Amino acid sequence: MHKRWLQGALVCLLAVVMLGANDPSSRFNRLGHKMMCVCGCGQVLLECNHVGCQDSDRMIGELRTQMAGGGSDTMILNWFAAKYGATVLAAPIRGGFDNVAWIMPMAVFLLATVGTAFLIRVWKLRTVQQAPLRSVAGVDVKGDALREQIRRETQY
Numbered sequence: 001m002h003k004r005w006l007q008g009a010l011v012c013l014l015a016v017v018m019l020g021a022n023d024p025s026s027r028f029n030r031l032g033h034k035m036m037c038v039c040g041c042g043q044v045l046l047e048c049n050h051v052g053c054q055d056s057d058r059m060i061g062e063l064r065t066q067m068a069g070g071g072s073d074t075m076i077l078n079w080f081a082a083k084y085g086a087t088v089l090a091a092p093i094r095g096g097f098d099n100v101a102w103i104m105p106m107a108v109f110l111l112a113t114v115g116t117a118f119l120i121r122v123w124k125l126r127t128v129q130q131a132p133l134r135s136v137a138g139v140d141v142k143g144d145a146l147r148e149q150i151r152r153e154t155q156y
Helices: 002-019 024-032 054-068 073-084 096-125 141-154
Strands: none
Touching: 024 054, 024 073, 054 073
């Protein structure tokens, strides 16, 4: 039993080391891909391909400075959002009012689906069932009268 616990701990340790959990470059890449370049190109900060883009160079330098300051990922993203506006974030930060940006599209989709199903059900239940036609001596009395009324109403 003791041997199994030791093997499990070793596997967990190797997983942390192999994933690079404390690698600063992976943190830099992760944060850089969560932000957009403010030059107007609409690209992720680390993938802005404008030659000589002053905005991306400046923002990358600011990102390195913020990371060297030891702030958490959320603090760094909030700092950029405060400086450049919420549009600098590639996706809203989870928490607070920004949860609405994550929840509303799915909620609207589900409500629209349920509403459409309800509307179809109401329409199906509202269909008027036609009374069976009576015939007198082989002549369809109600059918003929209905056809005559339709002909008169649709005639120019």
